[in-house]
Amino acid sequence: MFATLVRRMAGGPLPSRLRNATATPLVEAYSSPYKPKKIWPPDFSKLSQKEQFRFERRYKRRVKLATARPRWDKLVRLTQLFSVTFVLIYSVLFMDWQTENQPLQGFRNRFWSVLGAFSPEQRDERRTPDIAVIANSK
Template sequence: MFATFARRAVESPIPLRIRNAARVSAPGIYGRFKPKKVWPPDFSKLSEKEQFRFERKYKRRVKLATMRPRWDKYVKLAQLFSVTVRSDP
């Protein structure tokens, strides 16, 4: 995390021309292709089954996106060592 932050801090800033070029007017937001589905979906128009499918799918995706196995591993090891290490007075 800090390595990425440091790398981005050292990089030169984006030139003003490029930064302004990224902004597009409202009709051209999607470019050539429009999205197939409207997001977020209108849950009042969906059946209970479809609502449940959406909730399950996106809860799973959020869970996968927020997983940090290396961080969790080191936190668990730190907790283990803090409990098991004996300190002699």
């Protein structure tokens, strides 16, 4: 790469016919033979309210489509959902409110008692009365 660069620099200036040949494609790229039908951006002071609104609506729609990032938006929405859910569950069930009367203590007690019914100790306690009732019925 550097060898080619050094060779080109040492080669001297380009012949005039090559210089003109390389300059014309750049000029042609900026001056198209096809003229645009409408001048952009339009002069809004010369447009009616309806046309201004139409241009504004079209521009907003195109900007929205060009800047749409569905995967990122979905990730942000899911992150917000999970963080809000976590904070609510933590504040209701686990947070120490540092007050004498905790506002959600009744709900906590009910929740943990229902959840405690599924513990192995509680499961055995639930089974023993059933066994005793069956033994007495015989």
